[in-house]
Each structure stands twice: as structure tokens, then as C-alpha cells.
Amino acid sequence: DGGITQSPKYLFRKEGQNVTLSCEQNLNHDAMYWYRQDPGQGLRLIYYSQIVNDFQKGDIAEGYSVSREKKESFPLTVTSAQKNPTAFYLCASSRDRGYQPQHFGDGTRLSIL
Amino acid sequence: QQQVKQSPQSLIVQKGGISIINCAYENTAFDYFPWYQQFPGKGPALLIAIRPDVSEKKEGRFTISFNKSAKQFSLHIMDSQPGDSATYFCAAYNMDSNYQLIWGAGTKLIIKP
Numbered sequence: 001d002g003g004i005t006q007s008p009k010y011l012f013r014k015e016g017q018n019v020t021l022s023c024e025q026n027l028n029h030d031a032m033y034w035y036r037q038d039p040g041q042g043l044r045l046i047y048y049s050q051i052v053n054d055f056q057k058g059d060i061a062e063g064y065s066v067s068r069e070k071k072e073s074f075p076l077t078v079t080s081a082q083k084n085p086t087a088f089y090l091c092a093s094s095r096d097r098g099y100q101p102q103h104f105g106d107g108t109r110l111s112i113l
Numbered sequence: 114q115q116q117v118k119q120s121p122q123s124l125i126v127q128k129g130g131i132s133i134i135n136c137a138y139e140n141t142a143f144d145y146f147p148w149y150q151q152f153p154g155k156g157p158a159l160l161i162a163i164r165p166d167v168s169e170k171k172e173g174r175f176t177i178s179f180n181k182s183a184k185q186f187s188l189h190i191m192d193s194q195p196g197d198s199a200t201y202f203c204a205a206y207n208m209d210s211n212y213q214l215i216w217g218a219g220t221k222l223i224i225k226p
Contacts, residue, residue: 042216056211097211103159104157104158106155
């Protein structure tokens with residue numbers, strides 16, 4: 001079955017630590033996205049990538065970094081510069097940019113130790 | 114201007130009743146409007162979407178009504194069932210920002226048996 005796999009499901013970060021969230025898709029989609037979801041708020045875009053080796057900042061990129069070395073993979077690193085990282089992180093993909101539906105993984109919940 | 118306002122924040126409906134969720138926007142660059150459904154611990158999934166040149170779209174028990182002049186659109190769930198209990202997000206594609214998807218804050222819907 002085609003889909004998006006996010007891992008781990010739960011992640012704990014210590015102060016001053018960088019952590020990396022994994023996102024893999026086998027839908028052969030060109031575009032991939034990272035969103036942050038906080039209670040009572042809509043999804044906010046962190047980064048997106050339209051093609052391999054290219055990515056763009058979204059609305060809340062500070063304290064985060066990404067890479068897109070393979071079409072299937074779009075990992076997100078939450079750096080120590082992100083002072084309020086506790087949230088539900090969602091990865092999505094779409095066939096390309098434009099009015100394409102976005103397909104989501106089941107998320108990673110990140111908490112501070 | 115860069116937002117979609119969604120109401121209510123939460124909604125309780127009796128089984129068999131009609132659930133109605135409303136959204137509004139101001140930015141005229143918003144030009145395609147999907148609705149997503151999210152179950153706890155899962156990522157959102159596309160439910161139904163509408164173009165601004167269409168006033169209504171129906172898929173099964175789900176109907177989107179769209180009022181372009183008022184810049185408002187709504188989701189109606191007919192004959193609501195307990196399995197419809199989820200969080201619903203309206204969204205809009207912004208063609209002026211490379212088709213970024215702008216999300217409403219979400220409505221938590223509970224269907225009482």
C-alpha cells in the first residue's frame with residue numbers, strides 16, 4: 001500500500017539537544033511538506049520541498065532544518081534553537097505543487113523532558 | 114488576510130442530525146477550498162473540495178456550500194453518525210504564495226449516540 005511513514009510516533013527531547021523526525025513516502029510524489037499542529041490551532045507550515053535538493057521555508061521555519069536528498073525522504077531536524085518544540089508534527093506529500101491533495105502520515109508527537 | 118476563520122471550535126450533534134461547520138476568508142487569492150478530516154493520533158485526510166465557481170458540491174452525506182461574494186463556505190454532514198466524530202479542518206489554496214495551503218483552526222465534532 002502506498003503511503004507516508006513517519007517515525008518515531010513519540011519522541012522526547014532534552015534541553016540543548018537536536019532531534020530528527022523521519023518521513024518516508026512511496027507515493028512517487030514530488031512535493032513534500034512539514035507541518036506543526038498545536039491544540040486549537042490549524043496546521044502551520046514549517047518547510048516544503050517541490051523537488052529533490054530543493055526546499056523552501058514556510059511560515060514558522062525558525063529553529064528547524066530539513067534536507068531532501070532523495071525523492072522518498074524528507075527528514076526534519078528540530079534544533080536546540082526551537083525554544084517551544086512540544087507539538088504534533090505532520091509530514092505530507094502531494095503529486096506536485098498546486099491544487100493537489102496532500103496525503104499525510106500519522107505524525108510524531110514531540111515532548112520536552 | 115492570510116487566514117481562514119473557522120467556527121465553531123467544537124460541536125456536539127445527536128446521531129442522525131445535521132452537523133454544520135463554517136469558514137470565512139478575506140484574501141481573494143484563495144481559490145480552491147478543501148476540507149480535511151482528522152481522527153485522534155492520525156494525520157488529516159482529504160474529505161471533499163470545491164472550486165470557487167461552484168456553489169455546492171455533494172459527496173454522499175457530505176456537502177460543501179460556497180458563497181463567493183460573501184467569501185464564506187461551509188460543510189454540512191447529513192445524518193451524522195458516531196463514526197463521523199473527528200476534527201474537521203477547512204483550508205484554502207493561496208495562488209499568490211505558490212499554492213500554499215492555509216488552514217482553519219479546526220472543529221472538534223462529537224456525535225452523540
